Amino acid sequence: MNVLEKFSLKGKVIIVTGGTGVLGKSFVKALAEAKAKVCIIGRDQKRADERVRLVETFGSEGLAIVGDVMNEQSMIAAREQILAKWGTIDGLVNAAGGNIQGATITPEDDLFATDVQDTIKAIELNLFGTIIPTHVFGKIIAENGKGSIINIGSLSSSQAITRVLGYTVAKNGVVGYTKWMATELALRYGDKVRVNAIAPGVFLTEQNRALLTNTDGTYTSRAQKFINGTPFSRLGDPSELEGTLVYLLSDASSFVSGETVYVDGGFNAWSGV
Template structure:
């Protein structure tokens, strides 16, 4: 197999939870262009249809499935729909996540006035939203003895970020879950089942533009802190995750498991001096 062939996802069935989100759009494009058959899981039929059309426009076979990854029965039903359409699952991208407004502590807020229930919801969304689909959809990958699972970590799991307690706790959990699952699956199902995570840096998107930029287009104080802490001296673009994603899903990373790969312009590595 040539090195180019090792990076191919041709005819692999790749499932993307949270495929209707901002990062999901880049993920759909990446796996479709790499030749995969794409299954997009989300909660909005309209957004799912948009992503399915996106994948098809790139020449990929694609389906969409409505499901709530926080509901076990819903994910079991999604699995049956995927297996009925494509017969198997070769890769799973757990892209569900994000923060909850009530779980973010304001600059002028006492941290002990934090809304505990919203913090718990943020933990559940990010951590349980990764564990549940992995335990249900990932079983198909494990039992066939080959495939890859990709989780989404964060800088917050390595460098605690102020104000986002629930998100930080959840992403630490995802790193631990990634290592634990990669070990267990390898020991029980062999050396062709891999579990890794990607830790994105801070990316400027339409969704967070109002938080990271001022009305005149300049960066907000928080965004500027991220830039100052990044050797590249800029924010990222979601498309810059695509190469790492395809690598971790493909045979090019056959001996890579249990790792969290930072795609952050050097933020996690830099001491600031």
């Protein structure tokens, strides 16, 4: 197998939870371009169907499933639907998650008067929303003795990012879980079953544009802080995650497991000096 063939995902069945989201769209597109069979799991049937049509424009097969990553039975039902259609599972991308408004603590808030239940919800969504699908779909990957699981970390899983307490705690948990599960799966099922994480930097999307830019197109003060802390001196584009995703799912990364890859323009590496 030459080096280009190692990057191929042709014919592999890859699941993307949160596939109806903004970053999920880039993931789905990249997998379709790499000729994988893509299952999109999300809460919005219309948007999931749109993602299937996107997959099909690249000549690949897609499957839309409405499911809740926080509900084990929902994920088991999705697993059976996937196996009925394609007979196997080769990869999983745990892209479901995000912040919860009530879990954001602004500088004006009393740090100790915020509703801890909102923080708990953010932790549960991002951490258990990764663990539950991994245990359900990862079972098939493990039993097959070969496959790759990708979790989504964050800049906040390495450095303290103000305001997002629940998200920060959860993403630190995701990185720890990635290391733990990578170790356990390899020891139990061999060196062809891998788990890694991608930690995205700050990406400008239509979803967060109002938070990161002012009406005149200039950056908000918070966005500018991220830019100032990034050696590339800019925000990222979701398409810049695609190469890392395909690499970690493919045989090109066959000796990479338990790692978190920061795709952040150097933010995590820089001390600011």
